[in-house]
Amino acid sequence: MTQLCDIGFIGLGVMGKNLVMNLVDHGYTVAAFDLDQEKIDGVLAQDQQERGDKAARVVGCNTLETLLASTKQPHLIILSVPAGKPVDIVSENLLKAGMTADAVVVDTGNTLWTDTVERTAKYEGQFTLFSTAVSGGEVGARFGPALMPSGDAAQWERLAPVWEAIAAKVDPDTGKPLESYVPGQPVTEGEPCAAYIGPAGAGHYVKMVHNGIEYADMQQICEAYQVMREVAGMSCDEIGDVFEEWNKGPLNSYLIEISADILKQKDAETGKPVVDVIKDTAGQKGTGLWTAISSLEVGSPNPSIAQSVFARALSSMKTERVAASQVLKGPQVASLSVAEKEELISQLHDALYCSKLCVYAQGFHLMKLAGEQQGWDLDFASIAKIFRAGCIIRAIFLQSITKAFEADSDLDNLLVAPFFVEQIEERQQNWRKSIAQSVMNGIPTPVFSASLAYYDTYRNAVVPANLLQAQRDFFGAHTFERLDKPAGEFYHIEWSQPERQQVRIK
Structure with missing residues (x-):
């Protein structure tokens, strides 16, 4: 040349x-x-x-x-x-x-x-x-x-x-x-x-959040796998077949596709499924942790992503978990009929879909708040388009997210986009039932559960933070706002005095 x-x-x-x-x-x-x-x-x-x-x-x-x-x-x-x-x-x-x-x-x-x-x-x-x-x-x-x-x-x-x-x-x-x-x-x-x-910095921030979403997406697939394995008593091949079927519908994604393939792979030395000879300790390179830390700094709740990081941390405590398993007892896992097994699989499908939506909602909300703080004019429809191929979280699901932001570029949260409102309304009972089933059988589903808690908190007009703020004012005089007074006016009560005198703090 x-x-x-x-x-x-x-x-x-x-x-x-x-x-x-x-x-x-x-x-x-x-x-x-x-x-x-x-x-x-x-x-x-x-x-x-x-x-x-x-x-x-x-x-x-x-x-x-x-x-x-x-x-x-x-x-x-x-x-x-x-x-x-x-x-x-x-x-x-x-x-x-x-x-x-x-x-x-x-x-x-x-x-x-x-x-x-x-x-x-x-x-x-x-x-x-x-x-x-x-x-x-x-x-x-x-x-x-x-x-x-x-x-x-x-x-x-x-x-x-x-x-x-x-x-x-x-x-x-x-x-x-x-x-x-x-x-x-x-x-x-x-x-x-x-x-x-x-x-x-904007591009690397978006990639960081992408990786945080990736952490949660991987963990919730693993949760569905564990419930099918331990509650439904399914083999790796059977679960692989389920994932293959799921990949034909709204859960179509790279991670579901490779999970189906992984579960059908056999170990050359033992003939067992490869996953059964892999030590159950997961590593991390830090981007999920960075996302969780940033969400705390920015003030954007990301419980699903945080729980996926915690799940990896708990997995690394292998020696402690083995010792604890000898003394800490859980419930007896109930056996399921064929019909009950099929129902559980259907519930898990909807739980994974709803939880997945909450994970993306948290990730995009974090990018929105961070962008506002940094002065970045982020185009979320464009970002969703980038994620549709070439990356680990690529999924057909992202086409719906793209359309949601194209319809409303100022969308506060994906959960309130009309399409996703309908999707969760249709599936949330199965989501709740699958988590309840997991809890009653002692199977941890930290991302499923954190996602549902996020959804239920976000949809509630009133949360118990009123009591929490009163507690803060009681022991630390942190003040509070009143519902019946203008926003921005702060009050404090002398809680230790019998008359409980209230004063306005300017």
Whole structure:
């Protein structure tokens, strides 16, 4: 290759290598660098294998100076390096290598959004830092991820053709993914799952909430699985069949699809279902935790997402749980007839649907409040469209969410969108029955239960916070407002005095 490359790319791990191959499939040439020569050789070999007798599309670079010299100016450099300090190290080294102020450096790592805000300000005037959160894992990176870009709006104009080309695509009418997993034959039609989110940090914040929703979505599928396993006494194959059937309807999603596949996989060594030989301790990389923390800081209740984080934490307490199981007893699990089993499966379907709606309602409400606090003008219909393909939470359900926000861009909460009001009204009795059945049989359903509590609290015009506020005023003189007085007027009672004198606090 004698011409300069369109894009410089740094970091050729699993995600980086696949993003490079996605870029070249769409006609871009790439100058690629990694500290590990084997990774450079690997991407060059893959390019040679996939391109056949066509010209090379990737140039391997051993130094950052070579990468800059091999890339068109003004430089467009994409980073796929671990979040945190490595981003700063690479940025500083690029400056030392001669990168100029008109360059754009795109961070595609799983960066905490506040770090992106600080880093953007730090390098202002030296180069433009632009961030793009990437979701979809290895396969998504290769054949079409969901992309959440944010930063300088003027630079988005330059990046938009690139990101819209490599992003996952959907049929705009149905919301269903348009997929091709053949190298060199990318999907070019359809609506791209990439759209400008907002100023610095906004894209990574949306990706953080996406991951929080992902935590809760995974946990509630696991809850449905455990109830079917322990209450209905179903085998993994039988539950896999149920998930396959659910995937044909409103619960159609990537996570339901892979759960059905997982449950039917057998272990090569023992012949048992693979899930039965996997230790029941779940890890986490922090994004679910970040979402739960942010919801507390912003003041947006996210009990379902928080409970999914707690569930992983409890799962990690394996030794304690085994010991506790010897002394802490629960109810005897009742055996079910065939008819009762079928009824329970139907109830769980509706519970998962309703709980799923509450999880998304919490996630979008969090983004709404955070956006207002940060001054981000977030387009929630556009965000829902991004999630429809390429990412882990992709689901047909998101087409309905897109339509809800298109109908009312100022929607306070998805729960009050007319379509979802009808959906929950139709299904909530089954939701309640499945949770009651689980409780009576001692099966924990933390996300199902937290979602129902969120729904019941949100739909109530009066909650017991009046007593709580009185308690606060009693022991801490925290004051309270009165229902029969103008909002913003605060009162305090001298509770310890017999006459209980009330005074207005200005």
